Amino acid sequence: MLRSLKGLEHYTVRATDGAVGTVINFLFDDERWAVRHFVVETSGVFDGRRVLISPMSFQTANWSTRCFDLALSTEKIRRSPSIDVDKPVSRQHEADYYGYYGYPYYWGSGGIAGMGAYPGLLAAGTRRLAAQRASNNDSNDVHLRSASEVRGYHVQGKDDAIGHVADFLVDDDTWDVRYIVVDTTNWWFGKKVLVSPHWAHLISWIEKTVYFDLSRQAIKDSPEWNPEAGINRGYESRLYDYYGRPVYWDSSARPTGSAPHEHVATHPR
Numbered sequence: 001m002l003r004s005l006k007g008l009e010h011y012t013v014r015a016t017d018g019a020v021g022t023v024i025n026f027l028f029d030d031e032r033w034a035v036r037h038f039v040v041e042t043s044g045v046f047d048g049r050r051v052l053i054s055p056m057s058f059q060t061a062n063w064s065t066r067c068f069d070l071a072l073s074t075e076k077i078r079r080s081p082s083i084d085v086d087k088p089v090s091r092q093h094e095a096d097y098y099g100y101y102g103y104p105y106y107w108g109s110g111g112i113a114g115m116g117a118y119p120g121l122l123a124a125g126t127r128r129l130a131a132q133r134a135s136n137n138d139s140n141d142v143h144l145r146s147a148s149e150v151r152g153y154h155v156q157g158k159d160d161a162i163g164h165v166a167d168f169l170v171d172d173d174t175w176d177v178r179y180i181v182v183d184t185t186n187w188w189f190g191k192k193v194l195v196s197p198h199w200a201h202l203i204s205w206i207e208k209t210v211y212f213d214l215s216r217q218a219i220k221d222s223p224e225w226n227p228e229a230g231i232n233r234g235y236e237s238r239l240y241d242y243y244g245r246p247v248y249w250d251s252s253a254r255p256t257g258s259a260p261h262e263h264v265a266t267h268p269r
Contacts, residue, residue: 001171005035035055038068057070057101091143151165157212199245222239
């Protein structure tokens with residue numbers, strides 16, 4: 001099911017032996033567009049520091065009570081590597097974090113380490129940990145971005161401004177970011193539209209702008225989206241057909257040799 005990242009803020013996070021805190025932000029991978037960490041504002045037992053929680057540590061997600069239960073103890077979390085979550089997180093810091101928990105790295109492979117990887121794939125992934133660590137040649141590259149920071153970025157079409165990033169819709173099974181919610185308030189009576197992040201051809205972190213090779217008119221004529229209604233596969237099919245893009249749920253529909261992330265440039269313009 002697709003869920004709004006903004007809607008997941010303030011969810012409670014619980015360890016196996018007590019409360020941890022509440023979700024306040026998310027860090028996503030700007031290469032593969034997947035949520036890698038939840039930023040959690042902790043309670044007194046952690047001295048109020050913020051910690052990163054990977055979706056791989058989730059035991060259950062209770063949507064009705066707005067709570068994530070973890071397969072981790074409070075002591076395990078308390079002793080986790082200290083990371084300044086207010087700054088971009090480097091690959092080296094991530095390597096330290098994944099090494100501490102014994103989780104497989106997500107970079108350098110085609111898989112998505114999300115809720116679907118817990119717990120069965122963790123054991124297999126851990127056996128590959130040493131080899132992955134040895135082949136990690138880009139430890140200083142920064143690839144994690146704050147969702148709260150990117151929210152508000154300008155969205156620029158090929159002919160004019162389209163709006164700004166208002167939210168992200170994520171798959172609550174894989175934690176892939178499926179859509180960027182674009183607010184078109186400045187020119188179109190506040191209508192919100194959906195675009196896949198993989199359709200972006202440039203993201204300028206310096207200019208705080210996401211660039212799409214789409215015209216404003218094309219965006220305006222796209223299938224109507226009702227934020228109050230759930231998104232079903234029928235709507236997604238119409239959206240992808242309208243833009244002439246291969247659907248993400250059918251890998252055979254992608255052009256041979258392509259990957260869903262290869263055309264997203266994340267370097268400064």
